[in-house]
Amino acid sequence: xxxxxxxxxxxxxxxxxxxxxxxxxxxxxxxxxxxxxxxxxxxxxxxxxxxxxxxxxxxxxxxxxxxxxxxxxxxxxxxxxxxxxxxxxxxxxxxxxxxxxxxxxxxxxxxxxxxxxxxxxxxxxxxxxxxxxxxxxxxxxxxxxxxxxxxxxxxxxxxxxxxxxxxxxxxxxxx
Numbered sequence: 783x784x785x786x787x788x789x790x791x792x793x794x795x796x797x798x799x800x801x802x803x804x805x806x807x808x809x810x811x812x813x814x815x816x817x818x819x820x821x822x823x824x825x826x827x828x829x830x831x832x833x834x835x836x837x838x839x840x841x842x843x844x845x846x847x848x849x850x851x852x853x854x855x856x857x858x859x860x861x862x863x864x865x866x867x868x869x870x871x872x873x874x875x876x877x878x879x880x881x882x883x884x885x886x887x888x889x890x891x892x893x894x895x896x897x898x899x900x901x902x903x904x905x906x907x908x909x910x911x912x913x914x915x916x917x918x919x920x921x922x923x924x925x926x927x928x929x930x931x932x933x934x935x936x937x938x939x940x941x942x943x944x945x946x947x948x949x950x951x952x953x954x955x956x957x
Contacts, residue, residue, distance in 0.1 A: 814873050818843045821912045833916040835867060844869045847883075848916060849957065856924030857947045864957045865895075865919070867912070877906040880919065887946075887953040889926040889937035897922075898932045 822843075825835060835848030846867040852858020863884040870876045880902060882895035890898040901910055901918055931937035939946040 811871060814869070814871060815843055817874055818869060824911065825913050825916075828913055830913065830917060833913075833920055835865075835912055835916060844871070846912075850916060850920050850923065853920055853924050857943060857950060858923040861950075861954060862957050874908040874910070877902045877910075878912075878915070880915065884957055885953040885955055887933070887936050887950045888923065889928050889931040889933055889940055890922055891936075892932040896932060898927070898930055900927075 822836065825833075832851035832853065833848070835846050837843050838845045838847050846869070848865045848867055850863050850865060852861045863882055863886050866881050866883050868879045870878070880897055880899075882891055882897065884895075886895065892898075897919070899918060899922055901907075901915065926937070926940060928937045928940055936946070936949070939949055
């Protein structure tokens with residue numbers, strides 16, 4: 783991971799690129815690359831339990847894989863979910879796209895892993911970071927927004943913890 787940023791910065795200083803660089807098919811600005819590098823370091827040094835994320839490969843800072851663990855005291859406690867994170871080239875001005883790769887029965891997650899979370903849509907701000915997004919997603923697991931469900935079955939069962947947990951466990955696959 784470490785060799786990526788110095789080589790990209792050197793290329794831009796030598797006039798081999800404009801404001802944007804081509805990195806294995808993903809176009810991104812130096813600003814985006816620096817921001818993602820800083821966020822990766824911050825995330826690696828944080829001691830936030832139950833969240834993690836890192837690039838899928840050393841050659842591409844735009845596609846990450848992560849894990850979210852259910853918070854203690856929720857029906858998701860002791861469960862871990864794999865997520866994918868794709869950063870657009872104009873991140874942080876445009877929200878990343880997050881998706882559950884592990885099956886997740888939840889009112890705000892559809893059967894394809896798509897997530898309904900306001901900070902990833904109309905409430906997005908460049909002040910959010912990967913760390914804050916992951917914490918928000920972890921919080922969403924235990925506190926769904928039933929006013930805006932992507933999964934109506936999960937929203938309907940949410941009030942009955944025993945039935946909800948049974949359905950959740952029928953979908954759950956350990957990572």
